[in-house]
Amino acid sequence: MSLPPLVEPAPELTVDEVRRYSRHLIIPDVGMTGQKRLKNAKVLCVGAGGLGSPALMYLAAAGVGTLGIIDFDVVDESNLQRQIIHGQSDVGRLKAESAAATVREINPLVNVVIHNVALTTDNVMDIFSGYDLIVDGTDNFATRYMVNDAAVLLGKPYVWGSIYRFDGQASVFWAEHGPCYRCLYPEPPPPGMVPSCAEGGVLGVLCASIGSIQVNEAIKLLTGIGDPLVGRLMIYDALEMKYRDVKVRKDPECVLCGKNPTVTALLDDYEAFCGVVSDEAQAAAQGSTITALELKKWQDDGENIYLVDVREPNEYDIVSIPGATLIPKGEFLNGSALEKMPQDKKIVLHCKSGARSAEVLAVLKSAGFSDAVHVGGGVLSWVKTVDPSQPTY
Amino acid sequence: MSVSVRIPTILRTYTGGAAEVAGEGATLREVFAKLDADYPGIGARILDESGKVRRFVNVYVGEEDVRFSEGLDTPTPAGVQISVIPAVAGG
Numbered sequence: 502m503s504l505p506p507l508v509e510p511a512p513e514l515t516v517d518e519v520r521r522y523s524r525h526l527i528i529p530d531v532g533m534t535g536q537k538r539l540k541n542a543k544v545l546c547v548g549a550g551g552l553g554s555p556a557l558m559y560l561a562a563a564g565v566g567t568l569g570i571i572d573f574d575v576v577d578e579s580n581l582q583r584q585i586i587h588g589q590s591d592v593g594r595l596k597a598e599s600a601a602a603t604v605r606e607i608n609p610l611v612n613v614v615i616h617n618v619a620l621t622t623d624n625v626m627d628i629f630s631g632y633d634l635i636v637d638g639t640d641n642f643a644t645r646y647m648v649n650d651a652a653v654l655l656g657k658p659y660v661w662g663s664i665y666r667f668d669g670q671a672s673v674f675w676a677e678h679g680p681c682y683r684c685l686y687p688e689p690p691p692p693g694m695v696p697s698c699a700e701g702g703v704l705g706v707l708c709a710s711i712g713s714i715q716v717n718e719a720i721k722l723l724t725g726i727g728d729p730l731v732g733r734l735m736i737y738d739a740l741e742m743k744y745r746d747v748k749v750r751k752d753p754e755c756v757l758c759g760k761n762p763t764v765t766a767l768l769d770d771y772e773a774f775c776g777v778v779s780d781e782a783q784a785a786a787q788g789s790t791i792t793a794l795e796l797k798k799w800q801d802d803g804e805n806i807y808l809v810d811v812r813e814p815n816e817y818d819i820v821s822i823p824g825a826t827l828i829p830k831g832e833f834l835n836g837s838a839l840e841k842m843p844q845d846k847k848i849v850l851h852c853k854s855g856a857r858s859a860e861v862l863a864v865l866k867s868a869g870f871s872d873a874v875h876v877g878g879g880v881l882s883w884v885k886t887v888d889p890s891q892p893t894y
Numbered sequence: 895m896s897v898s899v900r901i902p903t904i905l906r907t908y909t910g911g912a913a914e915v916a917g918e919g920a921t922l923r924e925v926f927a928k929l930d931a932d933y934p935g936i937g938a939r940i941l942d943e944s945g946k947v948r949r950f951v952n953v954y955v956g957e958e959d960v961r962f963s964e965g966l967d968t969p970t971p972a973g974v975q976i977s978v979i980p981a982v983a984g985g
Contacts, residue, residue, distance in 0.1 A: 550985060639985050642983045663982045663984060663985060664982065664984045664985060665982040665984045667903055668902060668903045670982065686950050686952070686981040687949045688950055690948075690950040690980070690981055694939075695904065695980060695983070696904065697983065697984060698984035701904070701984075708985075734979070738913065741913060746957075747957050747958075747977065747979070748959065749959070750962045752961075752962075
């Protein structure tokens with residue numbers, strides 16, 4: 502399937518532009534007309550993180566005339582293993598500002614628009630309406646469903662990519678010509694079922710593998726060349742070094758882009774839709790959450806507690822709280838850990854940031870350990886407030 | 895019928911790290927039953943309590959999403975590749 506170009510050509514290229522883009526101009530499929538289309542194009546990249554880094558850099562180099570960058574976060578040292586648009590001296594700087602500086606260094610001809618805000622249901626329609634195409638480099642389900650819904654409602658193509666450890670997925674969602682994200686994944690997974698990159702990790706260079714597919718598809722859509730990744734899902738396995746693609750059908754029952762849509766506007770609350778923390782975990786944590794400082798005091802006072810770290814072994818190797826026994830969350834979910842729990846001690850759970858330990862707390866409470874508690878903020882909070890000499894990740 | 899099943903990274907803890915395992919069955923339902931017998935617990939990550947494919951997991955027999963064919967009754971001819979593709983959100 503080929504699609505018409507998304508963007509009309511700009512009137513002309515300057516001499517500087519002809520020199521800069523000469524390797525594009527001599528490709529017959531791109532040529533002057535294709536490059537003029539890129540010059541006239543307005544592309545928004547949601548997130549200047551793992552996928553956003555290579556995507557923004559290549560979109561800039563390719564000569565996309567207007568590049569929007571939306572990110573509210575600041576550069577952290579743990580980003581630098583993969584977020585190559587930022588450098589060491591950018592740590593602590595706003596990601597949108599840091600990314601814009603790199604874009605300008607790569608190509609000063611690009612008009613960079615900085616959206617230094619969190620994307621919300623209040624601003625997403627307004628921000629998206631100024632662009633021809635949306636590239637998704639976000640890191641959570643809630644934002645992805647919101648981006649999809651806004652893109653469908655505004656009729657914009659949505660170039661999607663997603664990564665985890667060694668696995669990548671990419672596709673182009675465009676309801677006018679094919680399926681949307683909800684056709685592929687009608688519902689988000691329940692909280693705790695699918696780990697994030699912050700929990701499970703990601704191979705840095707995987708960002709480039711998937712981000713480059715996204716840029717490739719964006720350029721094809723803008724200039725109207727080739728077969729776009731509409732209606733197909735590209736699946737990449739970096740360990741096996743295999744790319745495969747499978748068909749993605751437009752779901753006639755899709756609540757958003759199907760025959761009888763029931764979702765005709767943005768949802769009120771995407772966080773709630775995706776349940777960042779499950780209802781059970783929220784209820785369990787209510788009144789049963791202690792701070793890292795309280796845990797330290799309990800330890801110093803010799804309280805009769807049993808401290809359990811529910812993270813994975815390789816996380817435990819990076820940093821751990823003294824005295825903690827490692828029992829990964831999975832062993833609670835399948836029930837095998839319950840018999841290891843002492844009956845005569847107060848159980849204190851912790852994980853990296855407090856989400857997984859809240860899930861385990863719900864399991865423990867329903868198994869009768871009613872006085873169990875968890876540490877809000879997890880080991881990250883411990884490092885911050887009790888022992889800053891330890892590393893975070 | 896003897897088939898191959900592609901296991902995504904997040905479920906490889908069940909298969910001892912294997913990315914692809916051998917499967918057996920005339921329909922997808924049978925293949926998943928055998929898979930769960932071989933690798934206990936993996937079935938519950940793909941199918942919900944009522945035995946349906948979870949909504950955030952897509953299962954392909956060959957190139958076709960079974961949600962748009964016969965679901966768990968989709969035939970699995972010998973040699974076909976079955977892919978389990980869960981939603982991931984990292985970026």
